[in-house]
Amino acid sequence: MNMPDGIMAESGMMAEKSLGSLVDFGADVLQMVSFRLSGEDYAVDVMAVQEINRLSDMTRVPRSPHFVDGVINLRGKILPVINLRKLLGFPPLSVVTEEMRMIVVSAEGSLAGLTVDEVDQVLRIPKSRVEEQKDLGIGKSLGDIIQGVAHMEDRLVTLLDIGKLLSVRIA
Amino acid sequence: MSDAFDNEEMKEILQDFLTEAEEMLEGLDTFFVQLEARPDDRTLLNEIFRAAHSIKGSAGFIGLNRIVEVAHHAENVLNQLRQGQMRAEPLVIDIILEAMDALKLLVKEVRTGNPADVDIESLNQKLDLLMQWGEDVQSESVLEEGAEENAEEEVRETTPDNSLTLETEPSRETFQVEDEELAPEQPEGNSRVEESIAVKDTARPVKGLSPRQETPATVAPSEASSAVAGEADQTIRVETSRLDNVMNLVGELVLGRNRLVRLSVEQSGGTDAQQDAQQQLKEISEAVAQLSRVTTDLQLAVIKTRMQPIRKVLGKFPRMVRDLSRKMGKEVRLELSGEETELDKSVIEEIGDPLVHIIRNAIDHGLETAEERQSAGKPTEGVVRIGAYQEGNSIVIEVSDDGKGINVERVKRKAVERRLISDADAERMSEGELVNLIFLPGFSTAEAITDVSGRGVGMDVVRTNINKINGSVEVQTTPGAGSTFVIRLPLTIAIIQALMVTIGAEVYAIPLQTVVETVKITREDVRTLSGSDVLNLRDQVLPLLRLRDEFKVPETGNADSSRCYVVVVQLGSRLLGLVVDRLPYQEEVVIKSMGPLLSGIRGMAGATITGDGKVVLILDVAEILQDIQLRQQSGTVQASFSTSLNRS
Numbered sequence: 001m002n003m004p005d006g007i008m009a010e011s012g013m014m015a016e017k018s019l020g021s022l023v024d025f026g027a028d029v030l031q032m033v034s035f036r037l038s039g040e041d042y043a044v045d046v047m048a049v050q051e052i053n054r055l056s057d058m059t060r061v062p063r064s065p066h067f068v069d070g071v072i073n074l075r076g077k078i079l080p081v082i083n084l085r086k087l088l089g090f091p092p093l094s095v096v097t098e099e100m101r102m103i104v105v106s107a108e109g110s111l112a113g114l115t116v117d118e119v120d121q122v123l124r125i126p127k128s129r130v131e132e133q134k135d136l137g138i139g140k141s142l143g144d145i146i147q148g149v150a151h152m153e154d155r156l157v158t159l160l161d162i163g164k165l166l167s168v169r170i171a
Numbered sequence: 172m173s174d175a176f177d178n179e180e181m182k183e184i185l186q187d188f189l190t191e192a193e194e195m196l197e198g199l200d201t202f203f204v205q206l207e208a209r210p211d212d213r214t215l216l217n218e219i220f221r222a223a224h225s226i227k228g229s230a231g232f233i234g235l236n237r238i239v240e241v242a243h244h245a246e247n248v249l250n251q252l253r254q255g256q257m258r259a260e261p262l263v264i265d266i267i268l269e270a271m272d273a274l275k276l277l278v279k280e281v282r283t284g285n286p287a288d289v290d291i292e293s294l295n296q297k298l299d300l301l302m303q304w305g306e307d308v309q310s311e312s313v314l315e316e317g318a319e320e321n322a323e324e325e326v327r328e329t330t331p332d333n334s335l336t337l338e339t340e341p342s343r344e345t346f347q348v349e350d351e352e353l354a355p356e357q358p359e360g361n362s363r364v365e366e367s368i369a370v371k372d373t374a375r376p377v378k379g380l381s382p383r384q385e386t387p388a389t390v391a392p393s394e395a396s397s398a399v400a401g402e403a404d405q406t407i408r409v410e411t412s413r414l415d416n417v418m419n420l421v422g423e424l425v426l427g428r429n430r431l432v433r434l435s436v437e438q439s440g441g442t443d444a445q446q447d448a449q450q451q452l453k454e455i456s457e458a459v460a461q462l463s464r465v466t467t468d469l470q471l472a473v474i475k476t477r478m479q480p481i482r483k484v485l486g487k488f489p490r491m492v493r494d495l496s497r498k499m500g501k502e503v504r505l506e507l508s509g510e511e512t513e514l515d516k517s518v519i520e521e522i523g524d525p526l527v528h529i530i531r532n533a534i535d536h537g538l539e540t541a542e543e544r545q546s547a548g549k550p551t552e553g554v555v556r557i558g559a560y561q562e563g564n565s566i567v568i569e570v571s572d573d574g575k576g577i578n579v580e581r582v583k584r585k586a587v588e589r590r591l592i593s594d595a596d597a598e599r600m601s602e603g604e605l606v607n608l609i610f611l612p613g614f615s616t617a618e619a620i621t622d623v624s625g626r627g628v629g630m631d632v633v634r635t636n637i638n639k640i641n642g643s644v645e646v647q648t649t650p651g652a653g654s655t656f657v658i659r660l661p662l663t664i665a666i667i668q669a670l671m672v673t674i675g676a677e678v679y680a681i682p683l684q685t686v687v688e689t690v691k692i693t694r695e696d697v698r699t700l701s702g703s704d705v706l707n708l709r710d711q712v713l714p715l716l717r718l719r720d721e722f723k724v725p726e727t728g729n730a731d732s733s734r735c736y737v738v739v740v741q742l743g744s745r746l747l748g749l750v751v752d753r754l755p756y757q758e759e760v761v762i763k764s765m766g767p768l769l770s771g772i773r774g775m776a777g778a779t780i781t782g783d784g785k786v787v788l789i790l791d792v793a794e795i796l797q798d799i800q801l802r803q804q805s806g807t808v809q810a811s812f813s814t815s816l817n818r819s
Binding site: 111 | 419422423426677721722723724763764765766767768769772773774775778780784785786787788
C-alpha cells in the first residue's frame with residue numbers, strides 16, 4: 001500500500017519475464033529479504049517478495065488454521081495473512097508495533113502476506129556461506145519450510161522456502 | 172516427448188493441434204453414433220473421413236508418430252466404409268470407437284506428458300483384421316483399389332520413423348486430399364465454429380443494451396474458412412485468461428458502483444442544509460444511476476462473452492448412451508433438445524460429471540430391459556431425454572427417462588433404515604419430498620452393484636457438485652412412467668446476489684438463492700428439542716444454528732442479544748435457521764477465491780470485497796447443512812449452546 005501501483009506492475013513483470021537479470025550476480029549469490037522474528041533473523045528469496053506493506057485491517061476467517069490471522073483486500077485480490085510467529089511456534093505479540101510489516105510473497109500463483117516483527121534489509125548471501133540444513137530439529141513446523149542456514153559474520157540467518165511455506169495445509 | 176518442442180513457435184503449433192484434435196475426436200464420437208443409425212450416409216462418412224485424415228495429417232506434421240500410426244490404421248478402415256466396401260455395423264463401430272479412445276489417450280499423453288497406457292500394437296492388429304475382413308467381403312471390381320491402398324501402407328510401414336521422412340508427410344497428405352476430391356470446406360473451420368467460445372452476437376438478446384451496440388463482432392474471414400458461411404465470420408477464439416481478466420475488471424467496476432451507490436444513499440439521507448448542496452447531490456445520484464445502468468449492461472455483455480452452448484457437454488452423450496446401451500443390452504434412444512442454450516464456461520465445465528451420473532443412473536436403474544418394457548406395454552426402446560432452456564435468470568436442464576420410475580416406498584424405507592430421517596418425518600413427508608431423499612449423503616438404493624452405477628458414489632455427489640456452482644437439483648417421478656431430474660443453474664457463477672448479515676462485529680454474506688425467508692425473533696421464541704435449538708415457525712419445527720457459536724465469533728460485550736434474526740435457508744427439502752444479529756442490506760457480490768491455503772475450509776464458499784473495501788466471507792450453505800446433518804447422524808447433539816440459553 002505504501003508502494004505505487006506502477007512500481008508493483010514493473011516488479012511483477014520482472015519476476016515473470018527476466019528472472020535472471022536481478023538474481024544473476026553470479027549464480028553463487030543469493031538475494032534474500034531479511035526480517036526479524038522474536039529476535040532471530042530470517043530471510044526469504046527476494047524474487048518471491050511482491051511488496052512489503054504496513055499491517056492493515058483484516059477479516060478473521062473462522063475454522064482457518066491457527067497461524068492464519070485472516071484475509072485482506074490487496075487491490076482487489078484477497079489473500080490470507082500468515083502470522084509467521086504462530087507458524088514457527090513463537091508466542092504471538094499482543095500489540096501491533098510501528099515496525100511490524102506484512103511481506104507479500106507469491107509462489108506458484110498463490111499469494112500470501114507474512115507478518116513479521118520488523119523488515120531488515122536485502123542480503124546478498126554467497127552460496128558458500130549457506131548450510132543446506134533441512135532437519136535442524138528445532139521448532140515444530142520449521143523443518144518443513146526451512147531452506148538452509150546462512151552463516152553471516154555476526155549472525156545466523158534462517159532461510160525460508162516460500163514454495164513450501166505457501167503449500168502448508170490444514171492437517 | 173515435450174523436450175522435442177523447445178521453441179515457442181513449435182509449442183504454439185502443438186497447443187493448436189492438441190485443442191483441435193481433442194475437439195475433432197469428440198465430434199467424431201457423435202458422428203460414429205449417427206453413422207450407426209444411418210450407415211449409408213455418404214456426407215457423414217466423408218465428414219468422418221476428413222476429420223480423421225486431418226488429425227493424422229497434423230500429427231504427422233508435428234511428428235507424433237504414435238498418433239499417426241493409430242490414425243492411419245483407423246483411416247484405412249474408414250476408407251473402406253466410405254467406399255462402400257464395408258458396412259458400419261455395431262461391431263465395426265465398436266472397434267473404431269476403441270481406436271478413437273486410444274487416440275484421445277494419446278493426445279492426452281502429449282498434453283500432460285504422462286505416458287498413456289495404450290496398446291497400439293494390438294489395436295492396429297484389430298483394425299487391420301477388420302480391414303482384411305472388409306477386403307474379403309468386397310467384390311472383385313474394387314479389388315484393385317484396395318491393393319493400391321495396401322501397397323501404400325507397406326511403403327509407409329517400411330519407412331523408418333525419423334524426422335526426415337516426417338517432413339515430407341504434409342505435402343503428401345495434401346496431395347492425397349486433392350486426389351480424393353474431398354469437399355472444399357476445411358474440417359478445421361467447422362469444428363472451430365462449433366467449439367470456440369462464442370463471442371458472436373455479443374448484443375443479440377441482451378436486455379437493456381443500446382441499439383448501437385448491435386453491430387455484430389465481425390472478423391475478417393480467413394482463407395480457409397471463407398467457404399464456411401455465416402456463423403464462422405462472427406466468432407473469434409479468445410484466450411480464456413483474457414476473458415477472465417475482463418471479467419475481473421468488470422467485477423471491480425461493480426464493486427466501485429456499489430460503493431458509489433452506498434455513498435450517495437448515505438449523503439442524500441443525511442443533509443438538509445442548502446439548496447445548492449441538494450442540487451449537487453441530485454446530480455451525483457443521477458451520475459451514479461447512469462454509471463449503475465452502464466455497469467449492469469457491461470456486466471451482462473461480458474457474461475455473454477463467456478457463454479458457451481451446452482452442446483459442448485451434451486455432445487458427449489450420444490456416444491456414452493450408445494456404449495451403455497450396448498453394454499447393458501437395453502435399447503435406448505437419446506433425445507437432445509435446447510443444445511444451443513448458453514451457459515457460463517465455468518458452469519459448462521462443472522456440469523458434465525453430474526449429468527453423466529444422472530444419465531448412467533437413468534439407463535442403469537431407470538430404464539427396464541426390453542422384455543420388461545414389452546410386458547408393461549411400452550415400446551421396447553427406452554427413451555432418455557435431455558433438454559435445456561432458460562428460465563429467468565437461471566438455466567434449467569431436464570434429464571428424463573420413460574422407465575419404471577423411482578420406488579418412493581423403497582426410498583422411504585431405506586432412508587428410515589439408514590436413519591437419514593425419523594419415522595415421524597417419513598410419515599409427514601410428501602411423496603415429492605421423499606423421492607428427493609436420494610440426494611442425501613449415504614443414500615444408495617442400488618441393491619446390486621453394477622459396473623455402470625452404484626459404486627458407492629451416490630446422488631449426493633451429484634447434488635454437491637451442482638451446489639458447488641450455486642445450482643440446485645431435484646427429481647420428480649411417476650411410477651411406471653419414468654423420472655425427471657431438474658437441474659437449475661445460475662447464468663454465471665462469478666457474481667451472485669447475497670444477503671449480508673452481521674454477527675457481533677463481523678459481517679458475512681449468504682447467497683440469496685439459498686435464502687427462503689428471514690424472521691425477526693426474540694430470545695423467548697427459541698425452544699429446545701432434545702438438546703437442540705429450534706424455532707416454532709408457523710407450526711413447523713425449524714432447527715436453528717447459531718453462527719456466533721459455530722464460527723466462534725468473539726464477544727463484543729455490548730451485544731443486545733434479546734432480539735435477533737433468523738435467516739431460513741433451504742437445500743433440497745431441508746430447512747435450517749441461521750441465527751444472526753442484524754441484516755443490514757443485500758448486495759450483488761463478486762465471488763473471489765481465498766487462495767489454496769484457505770479454500771478447504773468447510774462452510775465458506777469464498778470471499779468478496781464490499782463497497783467500503785472490506786473483505787466479507789461468503790457462506791457455503793450446502794456445506795453447512797451437510798455438516799449439521801453429519802453431526803446429527805453421528806449422534807453428537809450440539810447441546811452446548813442451548814444450555815446457556817436455558818439458564819438465562
